[in-house]
Amino acid sequence: xxxxxxxxxxxxxxxxxxxxxxxxxxxxxxxxxxxITFALRQNSxxxxxxxxxxxxxxxxxxxxxxxxxxxxxxxGLAIYYYSLASPQxxxxxxxxxxxxxxxxxxxxxxxxxxxxxxxPIQDLRLFIVTLIFTSIGFSSxxxxxxxxxxxxxxSNILMAVLSFPVLISILLMAIRIxxxxxxxxxxxxxxxxxxxxxxxxxxxxxxxxLLFPYIWRS
Amino acid sequence: MKQNWWKYIGVLLLIxxxxxxxxxxxxxxxxxxxxxxxxxxxxxxxxxxxxxxxISVFYAIKFLRNPLxxxxxxxxxxxxxxxxxxxxxxxxxxxxxNYTWGSxxxxxxxxxxxxxxxxxxxxxxxxxxxxxxxxxxxxxxxxYNIFAFAAMIPLIFIIPRLTDSMHPGNGGNPGFNAxxxxxxxxxxxxxxxxxxxxxxxxxxxxxxxxxxxxxxxxE
Numbered sequence: 523x524x525x526x527x528x529x530x531x532x533x534x535x536x537x538x539x540x541x542x543x544x545x546x547x548x549x550x551x552x553x554x555x556x557x558i559t560f561a562l563r564q565n566s567x568x569x570x571x572x573x574x575x576x577x578x579x580x581x582x583x584x585x586x587x588x589x590x591x592x593x594x595x596x597x598g599l600a601i602y603y604y605s606l607a608s609p610q611x612x613x614x615x616x617x618x619x620x621x622x623x624x625x626x627x628x629x630x631x632x633x634x635x636x637x638x639x640x641x642p643i644q645d646l647r648l649f650i651v652t653l654i655f656t657s658i659g660f661s662s663x664x665x666x667x668x669x670x671x672x673x674x675x676x677s678n679i680l681m682a683v684l685s686f687p688v689l690i691s692i693l694l695m696a697i698r699i700x701x702x703x704x705x706x707x708x709x710x711x712x713x714x715x716x717x718x719x720x721x722x723x724x725x726x727x728x729x730x731x732l733l734f735p736y737i738w739r740s
Numbered sequence: 741m742k743q744n745w746w747k748y749i750g751v752l753l754l755i756x757x758x759x760x761x762x763x764x765x766x767x768x769x770x771x772x773x774x775x776x777x778x779x780x781x782x783x784x785x786x787x788x789x790x791x792x793x794x795i796s797v798f799y800a801i802k803f804l805r806n807p808l809x810x811x812x813x814x815x816x817x818x819x820x821x822x823x824x825x826x827x828x829x830x831x832x833x834x835x836x837x838n839y840t841w842g843s844x845x846x847x848x849x850x851x852x853x854x855x856x857x858x859x860x861x862x863x864x865x866x867x868x869x870x871x872x873x874x875x876x877x878x879x880x881x882x883x884y885n886i887f888a889f890a891a892m893i894p895l896i897f898i899i900p901r902l903t904d905s906m907h908p909g910n911g912g913n914p915g916f917n918a919x920x921x922x923x924x925x926x927x928x929x930x931x932x933x934x935x936x937x938x939x940x941x942x943x944x945x946x947x948x949x950x951x952x953x954x955x956x957x958x959e
Contacts, residue, residue, distance in 0.1 A: 680866065684866075688860070
């Protein structure tokens, strides 16, 4: 069931080309604004600023693109899915799909940053592991919150308001590992943070799995 | 909680804490000096906040298991009073930091964590405000309450311990730990925590009764 739902998500996504193009353009615009506002042809930025800019761009584009996982769905369509599948299968397929999307966005963001702003990362392997972990965390938190926000009136504002405080703990860990990756410090120094990130991901996924059945009925 | 004895205990303890906390001898510690007395008023706010939020989450879980409207009212009111405690905790902390660190907002990990905890619950109130259907409001906000509380724990309890902080009790600074919490201070500190918590419970019980009466009137 999860596989079938996952296939449905991906085919739907590929069918609506304008949505993917929109997300890509959003990411590109954000990166380009960073490039323009810092006047990077003349100046260069230090590693800490690079990390802050990168995570801001990723945060905003991920929140905006994952928000649509429940918010954009038509009411009748949702009822149809719910009559076919269990809520657990729906949330798990959403989380897996959103993880892939968030990871794709993060990698695309990294590529754009490398092109426009430069790539000061010394330990690329560690950084990509971090991107994978944060994608899982972002997607499990945002899938549930998108489900909550879709039921309310001003969904889009609510999405940002509800998700930012929850995402800060993931972001703090990620920024700390990024600093290690930027300085090229030995992998062993980041084990604690990676483990913390993994623990936060487990909590977020478990909670999304347990709590989603309570919101899908309404 | 029909009996009133615990309210009397709360009031008496609070009178004791104010008199004793301001007039009794306090240990001389480096940097802190007389500001160590903030311990009796600032730290109980955080204990109170965390306890009240925990009870709020407990009622949120109770509501999801068995949707009675009473559990929802209790959950919200515990969150309200917990937030009030948190705001007081931040304000007393800023007052203290102004004299000890030189500026009210110092960007310390503990300050940031506290601010984020408040943001979470302010977002919770915004969520409640933007859903019209009462039953749906109760269910969705209970889900967010549980989720946000679980996401907040690493923030408040783990992250400040990973980084260096200038907050007393961290990184070799004198403060709240077994070695330098003077036995004289303990005599006032523990009653202070109990007293503020009892006062918090009292405020919650009044607000819950008021809200339930209001609901009866509108039905």
